[in-house]
Amino acid sequence: MTDAAPVPPLPEILASARVVSLPLASRFRGVDVREAVLFEGPEGWTEFSPFVEYGDAEAATWLAAALDFGWMPQPAPVRNEVHVNATVPAVAAASVPSVLARYDGCRTAKVKVAEAGQTLADDVARVRAVREAMGPEGRVRLDANGAWNLDEAEHAIHALAEFDLEYVEQPCASVDELVELRRRVKYMGVPIAADESVRKADDPLAVARAGAADLLVVKAQPLGGVRRALEIVEAAGLPAVVSSALDTSVGLGMGVALAAALPHLDFDCGLGTASLFTTDVASPTLAPRAGVLPVGRVIPDPALLDENAASADRRDWWLARVTRCHALLEAGRA
Template identity: 40%
Template sequence: MRITAIEATPVAVPFRADEVWAFGRRRGLVCVLVEVRTDEGVTGIGEAAAYPSADVVLAALRALEPLVVGEDPTGIERITKRVEVVGTWHHMRNTSPALAAVDMACWDIVAKICGQPLVTLFGGRFRDTVDFFHYVSGAGPAEAAEQAREGAERGFGTFYLKVGSPRIADDVERVAAVRSGAGPDARIRVDANEAWSPAAAIRAIRAMQPHGLELAEQPVSGRNLAEMAYVRGRVDTPLLANEASWTRFDQLEVVRHGAADAVSVDNQMDGGLLNLKRSAGICEAAGLPVVKHSLGELGVAMAAALHVMAATPNFIHANQCYASLLADDVITEPHVYDRGRLPVPDGPGLGVTLDRDKVARYAEAYAKDPDAHAFHDEDALTAPPSLPRL
């Protein structure tokens, strides 16, 4: 069996409510759907987050095509090394989602050939369902409380919100509102996306702690692990590394520095599903739990990650998803959350099928206005935020 073509389709799916963080906002999600075709008629599907943009992903896919077409799709390690070494992509970060999408499609092909769900190939089911958090989008206290209440009514147990506002008091007020809406037993996770200085991070986390925080994600720069370790030693809330842990090599450094209590991992940022499993293994050896990060995923990439997470023991916290923000999806049977958990698909391969009508609709939406769902904020564009906040 040989790969004959790689087909890419950028799509733009709207959000129910804007996603807002320390650096701006976006109104929807752009992803690039990838189909890897073979000479034996088996097609695998994958998905790349449009990181840093769909144009970059599409250019990366065109660049790796000569290194992939003609290869055996079952030789995933060979393909990856061929791209990383022969293609001199071994310093990947911005180009990683493109390779990750091809990797995902190849795993889909392999599992389809075997007639097995992908979870079987990654070690078999350690768990049947995987836990996810409810995303409370950037909003004022009243809206945050209502969004948290809605998530609690749907059965979610963990609530995630962005922090890093110019005034720490505003963030504390929103955390209190989420506690009010979610209830006394809910877990609350905050993510500053590197917005704070060490002093601000310590003040902010201590001020939020009375409202009960599960984890504080990337409070300070991910480029200074000694600084992260400093903050970690001065707060009671466990820290989650994210921008500090894009790849398995970064995660090894987080472990060495004692910079976090939990580590965010992401196959899109590290070029493939097997690397996601490797990341979790590094952290398990260090006694650390892992959390699946998302650059923004639709149903295809979500299914792929589900298979790996279900086969990996140390995914013990709720993982990131966009379920509470997405207004639609591009698969025929969208994932249905039951009390914040998703079952692992049972069908062969990834176990999902593209809804061609929806793919066409959202591909047209992207083509009409490619920038409509990008991170744009007029205020941020005219007065860029000065970070870190003190």
């Protein structure tokens, strides 16, 4: 296992901290605005953006990732660009073409399903619209964020399999459910991917040991950074897709660094999510061009940092969160 990076002093971190608030073009993951803290370390700019509902213990892992990326040299890339997918929120089917139009040249689309308050009929209509827009050669994958129970997942996959699915991401919440679901749908030839069962688990390798997934979805921030995520993928012995956590372009740069360093990368990555924002912190934004993202550090634009600065109370909230998570990291290194 990679040794934990030293924790830089809190004043050094806060000296360059900028808290930003970015509006989304469509509601996604229950939010209309995404907040993040950016700061600059010796290796470059980095991001801390755990979702607001996460407790400090979970958020501290995200801070460890941010500090590792900003203060430590990163693994060498083995590719200079990364193919990415379009991400389709749980929008009405009629809105699908306008969403996909924001993703230049992407050959793969990930479609959110199992949204609270919606029905399977809504999912079928949305996925059908995506398949029609992508054409027969496009790749369509689904993400349920663990919202289905076992029987609901089996029923939904059966209803959606006609759209030639690349895989279904986290259809159920628990590892045991994924094991059984994978057995039930094997005859349909629809692979199962694990996301939350990796990034939110006390043991991120449990899903692989249980035979609960065909591939892993890995995110740099929730797993503690690029180097730690690479270790998890290697130990799991499964193909991996690198995805984002609705990051700004700076945070997406961390995900791209992870994808670029993977020895094998057989799937398009979920790192095109800058296209979900109406603005960003970098110009040009790290959005797909011809379906790919370049590998390299992202430097924010000072004017955009000012333009998208969070309110004073939200800035104070985030800096207090950084302070608490920093204390947890220091205590863990003691």
